[in-house]
Amino acid sequence: MTTHDSYASATDTTEGRVYSVTGGDWDSLVTEIGQTKEERVVVNMGPQHPSTHGVLRLVLELEGETITEARAGIGYLHTGIEKNTEYRTWTQGVTFVTRMDYLAPIFNETAYCLGVEKLLGITGDIPERASEIRVLMMELNRISSHMVALGTGALELGALSPMIFAFREREKVLDVFEMISGLRMNMAYVRPGGVAQDLPKGAITKIRETVKELRHNFKDNEKLLVGNTIWMMRTQGIGYLDLAGCITLGITGPVLRSTGMPWDLRKTDPYCGYENYEFDVVTTDTCDVYGRFLIRMQELEQSLRIIEQACDKLEKSEGQPVMVADKKIAWPSQLSVGSDGIGNSLDHIREIMGTSMESLIHHFKLVTEGFRVPAGQVYAAVESPRGETGVHLVSDGGTRPYRVHFREPSFNNLQATSAMAEGGMIADVIGAVASIDPVMGGVDR
Amino acid sequence: MSETIGMFGTSGSGDTSGFGGLVPSAASVGSSERPYGSYFDEVTDELERAYPEFSDAIEKVIVDRGELTLHVKREKLFDTAMKLRDTQSLRFEICLGVNGVHYPEDKSRELHAVYPLLSMTHNRRIRLEVSVPDADPHLPSLVEVWAGNNWHERETWDMFGIIFDGHPGLTRILMPDDWPGHPQRKDYPLGGIPIEYKGATFPAPSERRSYQ
Numbered sequence: 001m002t003t004h005d006s007y008a009s010a011t012d013t014t015e016g017r018v019y020s021v022t023g024g025d026w027d028s029l030v031t032e033i034g035q036t037k038e039e040r041v042v043v044n045m046g047p048q049h050p051s052t053h054g055v056l057r058l059v060l061e062l063e064g065e066t067i068t069e070a071r072a073g074i075g076y077l078h079t080g081i082e083k084n085t086e087y088r089t090w091t092q093g094v095t096f097v098t099r100m101d102y103l104a105p106i107f108n109e110t111a112y113c114l115g116v117e118k119l120l121g122i123t124g125d126i127p128e129r130a131s132e133i134r135v136l137m138m139e140l141n142r143i144s145s146h147m148v149a150l151g152t153g154a155l156e157l158g159a160l161s162p163m164i165f166a167f168r169e170r171e172k173v174l175d176v177f178e179m180i181s182g183l184r185m186n187m188a189y190v191r192p193g194g195v196a197q198d199l200p201k202g203a204i205t206k207i208r209e210t211v212k213e214l215r216h217n218f219k220d221n222e223k224l225l226v227g228n229t230i231w232m233m234r235t236q237g238i239g240y241l242d243l244a245g246c247i248t249l250g251i252t253g254p255v256l257r258s259t260g261m262p263w264d265l266r267k268t269d270p271y272c273g274y275e276n277y278e279f280d281v282v283t284t285d286t287c288d289v290y291g292r293f294l295i296r297m298q299e300l301e302q303s304l305r306i307i308e309q310a311c312d313k314l315e316k317s318e319g320q321p322v323m324v325a326d327k328k329i330a331w332p333s334q335l336s337v338g339s340d341g342i343g344n345s346l347d348h349i350r351e352i353m354g355t356s357m358e359s360l361i362h363h364f365k366l367v368t369e370g371f372r373v374p375a376g377q378v379y380a381a382v383e384s385p386r387g388e389t390g391v392h393l394v395s396d397g398g399t400r401p402y403r404v405h406f407r408e409p410s411f412n413n414l415q416a417t418s419a420m421a422e423g424g425m426i427a428d429v430i431g432a433v434a435s436i437d438p439v440m441g442g443v444d445r
Numbered sequence: 446m447s448e449t450i451g452m453f454g455t456s457g458s459g460d461t462s463g464f465g466g467l468v469p470s471a472a473s474v475g476s477s478e479r480p481y482g483s484y485f486d487e488v489t490d491e492l493e494r495a496y497p498e499f500s501d502a503i504e505k506v507i508v509d510r511g512e513l514t515l516h517v518k519r520e521k522l523f524d525t526a527m528k529l530r531d532t533q534s535l536r537f538e539i540c541l542g543v544n545g546v547h548y549p550e551d552k553s554r555e556l557h558a559v560y561p562l563l564s565m566t567h568n569r570r571i572r573l574e575v576s577v578p579d580a581d582p583h584l585p586s587l588v589e590v591w592a593g594n595n596w597h598e599r600e601t602w603d604m605f606g607i608i609f610d611g612h613p614g615l616t617r618i619l620m621p622d623d624w625p626g627h628p629q630r631k632d633y634p635l636g637g638i639p640i641e642y643k644g645a646t647f648p649a650p651s652e653r654r655s656y657q
Contacts, residue, residue, distance in 0.1 A: 075617075075618060075619040075620065075621070078619040078620065087650040087651070087655075119510065121510065247538050248591060248592045248593060249592055249593040250539050250540060250541060250593030250594075251593070263565060268568055269568065368656075369656045370656070376509050377559070378510050378512060379541075379570070388541065390541055390542075390561065392544045392559060394546050399656045402546070403544075403547075403629075405544040407541050407544070407561070411596065411600075412542060412597070415592075415595060415596050445619075
């Protein structure tokens with residue numbers, strides 16, 4: 001159908017026409033460059049490159065080592081999750097959206113569930129214990145996500161040791177996730193109406209121990225990087241983006257807070273009861289990579305504070321429900337984590353298979369058919385480690401979403417690459433991209 | 446929204462539930478009446494004051510589930526956006542992107558574009574909604590108003606085929622450049638899996654029997 005495409009040249013083979021997508025524009029680029037007398041070099045960085053934070057393609061136009069134009073090419077990890085959810089029930093949607101930004105699964109799930117609950121009009125009916133567990137899980141997730149941001153960010157700039165420490169701490173958080181939900185990533189733990197299951201015995205004790213360990217171990221990375229001359233030379237004044245730039249580009253999260261703007265949805269538009277927790281919004285006013293790095297370091301401590309408060313609340317609310325009372329919406333079975341993984345609790349199986357035919361019918365209808373959601377549209381947002389994760393949900397009154405759209409902070413913030421990198425050195429584009437902390441699963445969805 | 450008959454959306458065969466004659470009523474949301482509640486009255490009043498063509502530009506004001514949606518005519522979208530951004534008492538300085546929704550049953554208004562706006566100054570959120578006919582899917586680009594809409598508009602073009610006039614470089618962003626069609630549209634053909642078992646084939650997800 002296309003006659004000429006500079007990004008995908010076509011060749012006819014015996015098997016039919018074959019398109020080679022990547023690098024197909026190279027010939028035309030070289031001819032174009034040959035015609036001008038300037039000494040321009042176009043470097044194609046990625047999509048398979050150890051320093052581009054995933055399958056991100058950067059097309060850099062250079063004069064010497066100075067970047068005159070930077071363009072980001074994305075789409076290499078597009079999986080069509082939004083389209084897929086249109087053919088699943090509202091509850092099944094959780095298992096899909098958790099895989100978007102795979103470093104912040106709990107945030108995707110919570111944003112999605114808050115949206116579904118808003119559509120159902122049951123936001124006020126969510127049990128407090130469910131919200132407390134959501135807060136606990138989100139803050140644990142913020143730590144594990146920031147650990148990857150710090151670890152890989154340092155690694156990409158050539159500092160290897162911080163990565164080892166960061167992943168060591170991240171493993172501890174993932175162990176807690178595994179204990180609570182049965183899975184280390186992509187948990188599908190937050191469900192419309194509450195959470196999939198209550199905390200297991202001994203979870204609070206384990207979390208308190210982990211918090212103590214983390215607080216102690218975070219110092220390792222602090223000692224390595226904060227105030228380190230080499231690290232500061234690589235990051236200070238790099239990837240500069242001021243408040244006006246952030247606002248016009250719609251940037252949120254640590255990048256916005258590095259301009260001194262204390263914008264955090266947990267404070268400005270609280271959800272899940274965040275107004276009942278004491279914590280500070282961390283800001284710096286340097287607008288650079290170092291500032292964003294400091295923010296992430298200090299947000300770890302704030303997350304630990306919230307986790308401790310959540311643990312206190314959870315000890316008090318022991319035994320209370322974790323799923324909305326409305327049986328037309330609440331998932332009928334409680335899950336349990338067995339030695340062979342996650343599954344339906346044995347008590348529930350005994351009830352539906354052995355004692356109550358009505359329970360079996362109810363279970364079957366709700367699991368296969370799902371619940372109906374009144375027609376309309378909503379927007380719900382949470383403060384993810386990367387900024388505002390917003391979800392726009394449209395329902396036509398059926399058992400499946402009519403449209404699910406995620407406003408991913410990674411997708412939006414990655415637009416700032418050009419503004420941060422142009423005019424700088426080629427080595428600094430790595431630091432700039434790392435400080436945005438894009439997760440390509442979220443960018444491409 | 447589409448009108449379906451029965452519980453499964455199929456007719457003629459397959460429905461053994463006995464509810465085959467049911468016609469679920471399609472809910473249509475009309476314009477809301479004043480007072481809108483919350484800060485919504487203030488926002489609409491301020492916009493009306495700042496923008497003399499308000500009554501001409503805004504087709505509908507809908508308040509639903511604690512959210513305000515302004516349905517804007519596409520000719521007036523750019524001006525409305527400028528007023529919403531620049532008026533001191535409104536100051537919607539952040540646009541959280543644009544999202545398309547395809548309603549094939551909504552004749553000559555098939556494609557909708559939805560803009561969630563955020564005012565950090567006043568800590569308020571509203572939503573703009575514009576509809577365009579499938580036959581003429583043109584919208585003014587808002588990249589000049591909010592530069593961050595650049596990629597979002599490219600995504601909406603890629604997924605829905607809405608053309609944003611005045612966009613600095615409207616190319617596909619998630620799908621490969623030579624991709625035919627716009628995948629998020631409801632009429633986009635889904636592949637399905639060509640599995641044959643005793644002469645039966647496995648239909649595409651959009652053609653399978655399912656609860657509506």
